[in-house]
Amino acid sequence: GFSSYYEQYHSLDEIYFWMSQMVRNYPSFIQQILIGPSSEKRLIYVLKIFKGTSPPKGAVWIDCGIHAREWVSPAFCLWFVQHLIGTQDKVIADIVNTLEIYVLPVWNVDGYEYTWTTDRFWRKNRSRNKGSECFGTDLNRNWDVNWCGKGASKDPCSQIFCGEYPESEPEVKAVATFFRQRLNHIKSYISVHSYSQMLLFPYSYTTSNSRDHAELHHVAQKAVNVLKSVHHTSYTYGTSAQTIYLSTGCSDDWAYDMGIKYSFTFELRDRGRYGFLLPMHLIKPTCEETTAAIIEMLYHIVKTV
Ligand SMILES: NCCCCC[C@@H](C[SeH])C(=O)O
Numbered sequence: 001g002f003s004s005y006y007e008q009y010h011s012l013d014e015i016y017f018w019m020s021q022m023v024r025n026y027p028s029f030i031q032q033i034l035i036g037p038s039s040e041k042r043l044i045y046v047l048k049i050f051k052g053t054s055p056p057k058g059a060v061w062i063d064c065g066i067h068a069r070e071w072v073s074p075a076f077c078l079w080f081v082q083h084l085i086g087t088q089d090k091v092i093a094d095i096v097n098t099l100e101i102y103v104l105p106v107w108n109v110d111g112y113e114y115t116w117t118t119d120r121f122w123r124k125n126r127s128r129n130k131g132s133e134c135f136g137t138d139l140n141r142n143w144d145v146n147w148c149g150k151g152a153s154k155d156p157c158s159q160i161f162c163g164e165y166p167e168s169e170p171e172v173k174a175v176a177t178f179f180r181q182r183l184n185h186i187k188s189y190i191s192v193h194s195y196s197q198m199l200l201f202p203y204s205y206t207t208s209n210s211r212d213h214a215e216l217h218h219v220a221q222k223a224v225n226v227l228k229s230v231h232h233t234s235y236t237y238g239t240s241a242q243t244i245y246l247s248t249g250c251s252d253d254w255a256y257d258m259g260i261k262y263s264f265t266f267e268l269r270d271r272g273r274y275g276f277l278l279p280m281h282l283i284k285p286t287c288e289e290t291t292a293a294i295i296e297m298l299y300h301i302v303k304t305v
């Protein structure tokens, strides 16, 4: 049937144009924030969405496209922004009138472009590695939290190369700086990946539970139940190390240890039938169920501020 703009994958240039159009069409609700350059000097933009008339009580952060080949992730961020702006839903109104929503539609801009031009299965960024023919660092292993321990690699040719040192990558430095400038303002960190159908929360670097395990487990359980109610999609959920694998230098563990309690990572559809090549016709159901889950989480969070 008719496939709208939001049921297709879009190139980096199309997404830059989309961002400029959203800011032009909704200047009172959406602002574009330049957070820094990528290693190939492309620009990384965050959209800030807020509809409140009184000052916000806090902010939440959602990033997409940290891993280049996970195309449904940026597709979700575009869908989610459109949904926040386009619906009159009371729950959403409550959220966007109370919290600022920061959305980073494509984090790994160089890698994403590379998957459109050269290698559909590229994961890392495209920075040069000294003394190696291999390019790229895994932006989800480059954070200053148990950096380069188990579940990361010091081999520049590895898909999980941790980088030369913590925050060595401009894409990571840009987001880390953004967070350090807003630490007590940002209440939640949500990172959107694919694929596996999982909702994960700290820790990745240890199988131990965090001090907020009970609450994070409760929020994840409710979110997964809401997600399932939309199209019967089953998700597993739990701490990363207990649910998927041990990994160090991850963005969500870093955010949590910086004091951002509500720190989550989504692995969207599917479970391997299509994997990273999720067909266009599955973008809509995937985004509908994920939006419902995240709205449920934000509704929980907005009641705590
Ligand atoms: N700490 C992040 C949750 C566990 C790993 C997530 C996946 C997404 Se592709 C990874 O970065 O390997």
Ligand SMILES: [Zn+2]
Pocket: 066, 067, 070, 193, 194
């Ligand atoms: Zn990923």
Ligand SMILES: [Zn+2]
Pocket: 193, 194, 195, 196, 267
């Ligand atoms: Zn993944």
